[in-house]
Amino acid sequence: MQGLLIAEDDVICRKTMADLFIEAGYNVMVTTSAANALYGIIKKTAQVVILSSQFDELTASELIPLLRQCNRDLTIILVSDDLPLPSIRRARRAGIFYHALKPANQEDREEIRQAVQCAFRTRSH
Secondary structure, three states, X not given: OOEEEEEXXXXXXXXXXXXXXXXXXXXXXXXXXXXXXXXXXXXXXXXXXXXXXXXXXXXXXXXXXXXXXHOOOOEEEEEEOOOOHHHHHHHHHHOOOEXXXXXXXXXXXXXXXXXXXXXXXXXHO
C-alpha cells in the first residue's frame, strides 16, 4: 500500500489534503507531532511525506535532515504559503522532491495531487 504522511499543523489544510488523498486511494496518515512523523518514517509506513514549512515548532530546514536520516529513500514534498527563496533553496539542498503552495483552490489541490502521484511513480522506478 502507498503510505502517505501529512505532517501539517494547519487543521483546514491538513483535512483538505487528507480528504483529497483518501479519495485517491492512498493510505493516509496525518500528524501534528514531529515524534509521530518520525515514528511513521522509521516503521516505513510512510514512503511519501507532505511537510509544512513550520511543523511542531520546528522549521522544515531543521526537520528534513532528521527525516532523511530515518529513511534515505523517503520522498518529501514541502508545502508552504510564503516561504522565502533562501529557505526553499535550503530545503532543496536537504533533499525535498517538490515544493508546492498550500492547497487554497482547485488548481492548488490538483498540483499537490499530481506531485504526490509523481512521487510514488518515481519511487517505483
